[in-house]
Amino acid sequence: MTDPVSKAADVLSEHRESIDRLDAILVYTLGERFKHTQAVGKLKATHDLPPSDPSREAAQIARLEDLANRANLDPEFAKKFLNFIIAEVIQHHKTHQS
DSSP states (O other): OOOHHHHHHHHHHHHHHHHHHHHHHHHHHHHHHHHHHHHHHHHHHHTTOOSOOHHHHHHHHHHHHHHHHHTTOOHHHHHHHHHHHHHHHHHHHHHHHO
């Protein structure tokens, strides 16, 4: 029989392995997302479209809040996270328009 501290260490290790896999998924997902937003930025620059789209951004934030609620994730955190990503994307789009 395993002592409680060793059992806790095993459980902790399993959680950390899952966290590491999820971190990798997040990084690759963000990489894929930014690949597409870079293409959108170039398309917008080519056609002289504005770098930001406030109505789309608002719709995306509402959609993400709904998803966060369904995933039991704090919707305020999800909104801050998406706002951070959107700000980064807009900066990239502005770079393409220079």
